[in-house]
Amino acid sequence: MTKRVLMVGAGLSGAVIGRRLAEAGHALTIIDQRDHIAGNCHTDRDAETGVMVHVYGPHIFHTDDEEVWHYVNSFDRFMPYVNRVKTTSGGHVYLLPINLHTINQFFGKTLRPDEAKAFIQSLADETIGEPKTFEEQALKFVGRDLYEAFLKGYTVKQWGCQPDELPASILRRLPVRFNYDDNYFFHRFQGMPENGYTAMIGKILDHERIEVNLGRRFDRAEAEGFDHVFYSGPIDSYFGYEYGRLGYRTLDFEPFRYDGDYQGCAVMNYGDVDVPYTRITEHKHFSPWEKHEKSICYREYSRACGPDDIPYYPIRLSEEKALIAQYVDRARQEAGVTFVGRLGTYRYLDMDVTIREALDTASTYLASVSEGGKAMPAFCVEP
Structure with a gap:
């Protein structure tokens, strides 16, 4: 039996869940308040330099999950890239x-x-x-x-x-290695999509049973016309900030262009506290298989996230943990909605984990349908 499913958010979670459900014969409507797909993974060519820019800061794909690695490579070829x-x-x-x-x-x-x-x-x-x-x-x-x-x-x-x-x-891991390995990540599979993340996610969303609507805010009244809702927006926003706003850090980017090679690497951190930015990213180095004479860089600044800002990093100190616990309890009282992804579960997630959880969530939903409409949980992964 075909289900009508609403996905709020056209980022990785929404695209992967939506694709799996569409392939299983269900009808997906995906909405996103931004004017583009791919969420914070969004990439775009800079008109002046021709460089592929990570618009919301660098996203470097790394994983030990072989299934996830094969999954992303089925939608775009991942080129070798080591984060140094x-x-x-x-x-x-x-x-x-x-x-x-x-x-x-x-x-x-x-x-x-x-x-x-x-x-x-x-x-x-x-x-x-x-x-x-x-x-x-x-x-x-x-x-x-x-x-x-x-x-x-x-x-x-x-x-x-x-x-x-x-x-x-x-500070989860011992921050020191006693060899000359400067590969920032430990994972077996590392790379970048040849045509950028937005093109890759566009291919994931390219299915006859998926309808994508951009520049459209979610209204909870819309859920009534669907069999189920997957919500990848901020969980506190879903409930109208009933208990208050969850704490996030946000990022400001100061782009500048340079005729040549500005710093010779993709990422340069600045450890001195009197330097106001945390790092400079030079985006042409994220695509080392391309050649560009000119360059575009971002100075990156971190600050507290305001109501109109893009949330990046959940803070999750004691106050936020108490608040998310209230929202989790509230979410479990809802029927017909599952909260997914970084914002929906208020967790920092790498891209590979986001995709793994999305694949597993889709499988859980398909199993619930095949079992005669068994109720989906509010969370497939504990926040």
């Missing part, structure tokens, strides 16, 4: 993540891996037991010098508060 980040700190340029080259350069040494490991251990603050804050986590593992050079200033700018106010969980 640099950082400027104290007037010098270093490699990130902190690795053996960074350690030797920073301390003026020529340490081997085992020597470097012992050296960093000697710098670690052994008085800290179980780290409770970001700062304690950093000091326990890399010591004060590396923490202040590479982590403290950037974190203050990114989150708008001191590192001793942030939970240790934000």
